[in-house]
Amino acid sequence: MPVKLSKCVSLAAVFFAAASFQAANAESALRPLAGYWLGAGTISMKNGTSERIRCKGSYAISPAGNALNQSLLCASDSYKFDVKSNVFENSPGVLTGSWGETTRNATGQLSGRVAGPHILADVAGVGFTAAISITTRGRQQSVTISPTGGTDVVRVAVSMRKE
Known part of the structure; x- marks a missing residue:
């Protein structure tokens, strides 16, 4: 699998982390979301294939x-990835953070804003950028990643549920 595709998918982890900052009151929104989550999704490629x-x-x-x-x-x-990330709400509604994919030694930064249950964020790593849209409702998170450079991926969509 090309490294650029792996980096794109690895960025999905950052978006799950950012989804936890979905409410204006981050303290009350984060505590119920701590714990374990499971889910699945689809990666869509420029050539029309998906996985x-x-x-x-x-x-x-x-x-x-x-x-x-x-x-x-x-x-x-055909592949796996393992991502660790740190996301901060430094001021109300403003997100910053970093991520690292351990199996491919890839790293990057994120920035974004919270608007109700929605997050709009931009992520960047070496040779890769993407726009992110996240919606969190109760025990469900949906994430859409739209790469804007550095990959053959056109869309990543993942749904997670809290265990």
């Missing part, structure tokens, strides 16, 4: 409720 991925994640919230440490392991029939 299913299965994911499991673990989320730990800081005592202050404004930071999240996340670990996400995802696998398909």
